[in-house]
Amino acid sequence: MISNFIPGLIMIITSFLLPTIPQYFRHPAMLLSVGLSALSLFNGYGTFLEWDILGLNLILYQSDSLTLPFAIIFHIAAILVIIFSWHSKNLMEHMATLAYAGSAIGALHAGDFFSLFIWWEATALTSVFIVFAGNTNAAKDAAMRYLIIQVSSGVLLLIGACLMLYQTGNHNLVVLDLKTNFGIFIFIAFGIKAAFPLLNGWLQDSYPESSVTGTVALSAFTTKLAIYALARTFPGTDSLIWIGAIMTAFPVFFAVIENDLRRVLSFSLNNQLGFMVVGIGIGTELSLNGTVAHAFVHIIYKALLFMSMGAVLYRAGTTKASELGGLYKYMPFTTIFCIIGAMSISAFPLFSGFVAKSLIMSSLGGMGMVLIYFILFFASAGVLEHSGIKIPYFAFFAHERKNKVKEAPINMLIAMGIAAFLCIAIGVFPKYLYQILPYTVEYQPYTLDHVISQLQLLVFAIIAFLFLVKFKLYPSEIRSTVLNSDWFYRKMLPGIGKPLFKKIGLLTDSLYKNLGLSFKQVLSKSYKFSNLSYIKVTTPSFAGTILISILFIMLVIVLV
Amino acid sequence: MKKNDLKSMGKSFTKYILIIGALLILLDFTFHRHEYFSFAEIYGFPAFFGFVSFVFIVMLGKWLRKFLMRKEDYYDQ
Structure with missing residues (x-):
């Protein structure tokens, strides 16, 4: 049974169970889950788990000579991180770390691009x-x-x-x-x-x-x-x-x-x-x-x-x-x-x-x-x-x-x-x-x-x-920020975007106001529209976002 | 502990490194060092390349500060 259990999955399951485990046993439990996941290293090469869904054949667990060295080192790294963080009591970080390591190990064993994508996003x-x-x-x-x-x-x-x-x-x-x-x-x-x-x-x-x-x-x-x-x-x-x-x-x-x-x-x-x-x-x-x-x-x-x-x-x-x-x-x-x-x-x-x-x-x-x-x-x-x-x-x-x-x-x-x-x-x-x-x-x-x-x-x-x-030629250390490629989206894009959107905003605002006046005359009888609230662009609420997502997923499923 | 601990450590470290460096150059004369590219087989080539690269990296980095260095709170402004 264990031979077709996706490596790393046990670590993710354990990470969800961590809050129910007493503080002192959390790290041993994390180590144990990595150990159980590492048993998969002895499975040898081959395809162990496939799943047919929506007409797609997903290869969830395969291993070969390229996955093995990565799987070994990912397990070692997970163990090192757990020992290194033994003193820490930050539950969220422990959960995230264990699930992250588990997802990365799971990703190694994906045999198709769709399963890889799921793990890719999971990491x-x-x-x-x-x-x-x-x-x-x-x-x-x-x-x-x-x-x-x-x-x-x-x-x-x-x-x-x-x-x-x-x-x-x-x-x-x-x-x-x-x-x-x-x-x-x-x-x-x-x-x-x-x-x-x-x-x-x-x-x-x-x-x-x-x-x-x-x-x-x-x-x-x-x-x-x-x-x-x-x-x-x-x-x-x-x-x-x-x-x-x-x-x-x-x-x-x-x-x-x-x-x-x-x-x-x-x-x-x-x-x-x-x-x-x-x-x-x-x-x-x-x-x-x-x-x-x-x-x-x-x-x-x-x-x-x-x-x-x-x-x-x-x-x-x-x-x-x-x-x-x-x-x-x-x-x-x-x-x-x-x-x-x-x-x-x-x-x-x-x-x-x-x-x-x-x-x-x-x-x-x-x-x-x-x-x-x-x-x-x-x-x-x-x-x-x-x-x-x-x-x-x-x-x-x-x-x-x-x-x-x-x-x-x-x-x-x-x-x-x-x-x-x-x-x-x-x-x-x-x-x-x-x-x-x-x-x-x-x-x-x-x-x-x-x-x-x-x-x-x-x-x-x-x-x-x-x-x-x-000869005092080595540059001394100075408290500073060194620009890197993240500058493009942290400084340049906002630098262009903010004034641009402000201009567009002002423009549409005045446009809507003018339009609004004429609309107002038409719609003045309806109190709902009388305060111009209908021209404000609002962002969907949290629940609204979830609803939209669900509708979107249903649409995708229907189309597939 | 004495105040000049680091200085004396630095001095002895420099001494040993220079001795090792000299030995490595001398060793180069005792055998023919095979490399993938013939010009790299010149006596002391890797040593020269290492020294020059290091100085170049540090100096160019130092010069790049003019363009790349901002105040610590640059992104917070």
């Missing part, structure tokens, strides 16, 4: 509550923007899926290209969640506004689900190579000048996605393995870095670089874990980033793509700059700290410890990671050439940092 609707749980005004505003963008991605996916069904009669998850209109819709839908250039604003906008624990959960699932979806439907799409290369290079400059360290990590997350997107674009077995391996290790070290900054936020009350520094004395374990995460993301040999990024670099080198290769090599120096140096340096060192803070709570240290252990274990024994990759490829990351080349790059980039600090 959006659950994760928005995590942003919301940041519980500041900024977080609430960011949550609304986040919701609009995420739901738009889902709507585009649905349009794409409908067009595809209409034009080809097929709605299964198959390899698509950009020559079809539905291919483009689906590509953009995935591109929004994968934070393509100019579609990335939501990521840096919302993640840093979430709570201490919320950002860790957010960093793991949405974007990697998009990477999985791209790897499944658009492998070998050439334009992804350039999109990915731009994604690796551009966020680097933003990260240099950003003051909020959790926002720096969000830019860094964007840059890491770039490496994975390049791997999908190349589309060879080696490069796709590289993408999956990179997503796998990235979730761990990015969660580790977000956890260390979460711990800093929890204890010091801020993650603004301009206000931090000198925490190494008070938070020694967090410092060490953060440095392990920083060395992993920077791809130092013996750390997990090295064994994963090598696959993508080797496939680029093997194809002779010299320009892209060096853009990624350049971006590697950038990763070292913002995640390898800036994060640990400004949080824990930089200058002495005056007021004391406590070390992170034990549950946070355990979660960070597990993640740090995995970073090193994968770096030292990469063969266990390589075994679960989609394709069987013999690959040896630890060759003398490769190790020396990477170490030279990293060590001399560090020397460059020391040189810049020594």
